[in-house]
Amino acid sequence: MPFHYPKEVVPGEYTIAPEAPPGSHDEKSPPMRELYPNRDDYLHVSPERYFSGAHAQREWDGLWTRTWTCAGRASDIPETGNWFKYDLGRESILVVRTEADRIEAFYNVCQHRGNQLVHGDFGKSERFTCSFHGWQWKINGQTNLITDVSTFKPEVLKGRLNLPSVRCETWAGFVFVNMDDEAPPLADFLAEIPHFMQSYQMEQMHVVKDVVIELDANWKVVLEAFLESYHLQETHPQAKPFVDEVHYQLDFFRNGHGRLHTAIGYPSPRCEDRSTVAPGLAYMLAEAGVDPAAYEGRAMQARDALLAAKRVPDNPYGIDYSGFSDSQVTDDWNYSIFPNMTFNTHPEGVLVMRFLPHPTDPEKSYYHVWVISRKLKGNVRPPAYMGVEPHVDISGETRPARRYNSKLDNELGEVLDQDISNVEGVQRGLHSRAFRFNRYSEQEQRILQLHAEIDRYLSAAPPQ
The missing domain is CATH 2.102.10.10 (Rieske [2Fe-2S] iron-sulphur domain)
Structure with missing residues (x-):
């Protein structure tokens, strides 16, 4: 049967840990409207923002030369x-x-x-x-x-x-x-971000992958693909057996920063079969030290099994998870730092992405991917979806060279390859005489925040 989005689920307002107290890792932010009373002004966005040379010049003068x-x-x-x-x-x-x-x-x-x-x-x-x-x-x-x-x-x-x-x-x-x-100091600009991300201790991580790709798409077109999970069902169908992209949490912080919290190890409600452990979920269990062949639970219980396996002192990663909340141990917390950076954070490693404007052409951009990793036990790799190749030294003894790849040979792994397959088609479609404006759903609120914050800079108003 076709899936119908539950009427009782308000996109982005579901909390993974609804009783999380203020100041905790899982604390829910206020709704976006409290920070951006004019948020509904951005439910429609003109396509000219993505290809106009005049708008790109305004971004250069008012945004890129003024922000961290x-x-x-x-x-x-x-x-x-x-x-x-x-x-x-x-x-x-x-x-x-x-x-x-x-x-x-x-x-x-x-x-x-x-x-x-x-x-x-x-x-x-x-x-x-x-x-x-x-x-x-x-x-x-x-x-x-x-x-x-x-x-x-x-x-x-x-x-x-x-x-x-x-x-x-x-x-x-x-x-x-x-x-x-x-401009205000960096600490003031980052606002709540250091508090929520401090447990990952990224300063102790080292680079294990570094790839740059030039794309025929405006930097915002590329960035927006990573600010929502609405696309997962169509672009990443292989992830539905172990990612719940319906019940997720959106958080909005000052100065344009945000967060998307998605439960991992928990099948999407879009899956007809939420009992059978699919191959992707079995692989995640194996990574955490759970033998899939011996696992007797159902798919809906796998997230609990992953958490228990990682909490064991002698876990395969060799990590002390005591400083992390349960959801941080198992889930994907996608942070965004305004204007052009995202972090898919896990205790084992972080997928870091930058989206950089082209110096002369607003319809081109540079998509920069880092993977940074904690020192892990033995030969254990960072999470597989980050695409760190088997031959790469992840010990931190050597720093991998920066690769300048093409979109056809990007070496980023299946998930990111699927993401970038869409963006150039979007850029071309924005020019169509039949296309009037972007229309954003409540699942895409972080994109509304992006445009609202950009306009704060372009209007010369001081950042919040």
Whole structure:
């Protein structure tokens, strides 16, 4: 029989732990309307937001140059002189460990003729030398050498010659930058996020996968695919036997951040058979140390079996789960940090995604996927859906190279491959003369929040 969405279920308002007290990991946020009284203004969104050059320019001037965005991982610059490059739209930023306990960021541009100083993703330098004429800067941005300085008239070299700095702060092992000197500190911007994510201790995790793909779709089109679970039934039908995407929880935090909490190890109500343990669910049981052949429970009881297996001190992952709530141990908590970052968090590892604008074309973007992993016991891998290949060293001894892949050969695994298969079709369809506007359901409230928060920046109103 066809599935009918239960009338008694309000999308996003179901709580996995309804008695969770304030301040707990499972606490339910206020409804979106309390933070965004105008939320219904975004039930329809104009397609021009996704392809208009004028709108992209407004986003550049009012959003990207004013908000905090994640530049990279602090673990990628472990020693003094280590650096990585962060390209955001038309800007390139150089993030450097200038002292053992200090990270700084500078615009990656020579103050002579504008050449970019570094072109690779990562490196280590005693100084930065322009490949064009040899001007040099110390790693702290101070001018070190001006080639043939005597040939410049004094007035030419007046003013700022050091590398212009960019505000730079860290949280949970991530380095964030902000081009706006007047913006609030990172801690204020992140609002409730550090409280809810602190138990995962992401600063202790290491990168085990790093892939970038250029897509023919606006960055918001790609991001929106990961802000709702409404698409799971059609895009990821193989997940229905072990993911309940009907009874889930949406949370809305200040400054545009949010959370989608989905129960794992629990069949979707859309499944006609909710008793038989499907192969995908059997695999999850095996990962947690439960022999599927010996498991006598039904599919509806598998989530409890997963929880019990992980709570055992000698569990296969070698993790002490005592600092996590039951739902954190078993479920997928998808956090979003405004404007362009999501985290599928698990105690064993986190799937991190960034959605970056193209520097010149609003109908292109860069989809960046990291997988970061805790140190796990033996050869146990992070959750399989994250797509970490069997041959990859997950010990943390070696950092995998960044891969620039194509959408046809993305090496991201089945789930993410299915997700990106939709976005370019969406981008093309937005141009149709037969398409008037996006229409969002209550299952897609996080997308309403995204557009409402963007408009706060574009209207020059201070972030909430």
